[in-house]
Amino acid sequence: MIRSMTAFAGSEAPATGGSLSCELRAVNHRYLELSVRLPEELRALETTFRERVALKVSRGKIDLSFRYRPSAGNTTDLKVNERLLDQLSQLSFRLADKFPEPRTEITELLRFPGVLEEAPLDQAGLQSEALALLDLTLIEFVVSREREGGKLAAVMQEKIDGIERIVSQVREWLPEIRTALRGKMEIKLADLKLPLDPGRLEQEVVLNLQKIDVDEELDRLTSHVSEARRIFKLPEAVGRRLDFLMQEFNREANTLGSKSVDSRTTQAAVELKVFIEQLREQVQNLE
Numbered sequence: 001m002i003r004s005m006t007a008f009a010g011s012e013a014p015a016t017g018g019s020l021s022c023e024l025r026a027v028n029h030r031y032l033e034l035s036v037r038l039p040e041e042l043r044a045l046e047t048t049f050r051e052r053v054a055l056k057v058s059r060g061k062i063d064l065s066f067r068y069r070p071s072a073g074n075t076t077d078l079k080v081n082e083r084l085l086d087q088l089s090q091l092s093f094r095l096a097d098k099f100p101e102p103r104t105e106i107t108e109l110l111r112f113p114g115v116l117e118e119a120p121l122d123q124a125g126l127q128s129e130a131l132a133l134l135d136l137t138l139i140e141f142v143v144s145r146e147r148e149g150g151k152l153a154a155v156m157q158e159k160i161d162g163i164e165r166i167v168s169q170v171r172e173w174l175p176e177i178r179t180a181l182r183g184k185m186e187i188k189l190a191d192l193k194l195p196l197d198p199g200r201l202e203q204e205v206v207l208n209l210q211k212i213d214v215d216e217e218l219d220r221l222t223s224h225v226s227e228a229r230r231i232f233k234l235p236e237a238v239g240r241r242l243d244f245l246m247q248e249f250n251r252e253a254n255t256l257g258s259k260s261v262d263s264r265t266t267q268a269a270v271e272l273k274v275f276i277e278q279l280r281e282q283v284q285n286l287e
Helices: 040-056 082-095 106-110 123-192 198-211 215-232 239-259 263-283
Strands: 007-015 018-027 032-037 060-070 078-080 116-118
Touching (some): 007 123, 018 123, 032 040, 040 123, 060 123, 123 215, 123 263
Antiparallel strands (some): 018 060, 078 116
């Protein structure tokens, strides 16, 4: 499966006592590097979050962030500490004779430490909601990578087709190139005006033709083209496989250029390297 390493996905949902939002961002990276930013309420889930992301993503520099927003003005979670309030009331009566003038407002009383208590947050519920939100965001994130990967695959397929076309052209030229090389050698040897054994002449011609023979290189390039197309259809991430294959493509193109004795094959080797470099640049974007 061709997936781009660059992607973004974000989701938001109601949660226990407020709302949760989750974002995933990714750019190119040789390996998987995950940075996690969490609110205090979800800190205990960091390891679990990392494991879940790693199950879906194999490469890229990824930023995962969660935000938790408690509901504003929600008083239903507040409780009055009746015991402390009774103690304060009794203390007020005992001190009334000594301090007849001071009065305690109810708002001041509620601000006294411990009078108002917040109900404990349902931590398990919030964590369960956060995991569900991460799963939802991961689905969107992977779909985004695959959508962008489809565009890259179309571009890469054009380059693969170009390589195949050049290989086919070189194969068509080879018989003509060999005939021309043989003719040049015979002319040069004739110019020497030295008697040569016909058998020895044939041996020299064969040796020189072997030195410039590129059938194996063309066969391997054809094999690499087939392998690239096979890799494109694999269900898993293929970036590393294609990265290695680009090295093999480049090796054969270099050998083809070094063996060239014809301007057409020299130009073909150059065009091959251009296609391969363009392919390599695209592969760097793949998971």
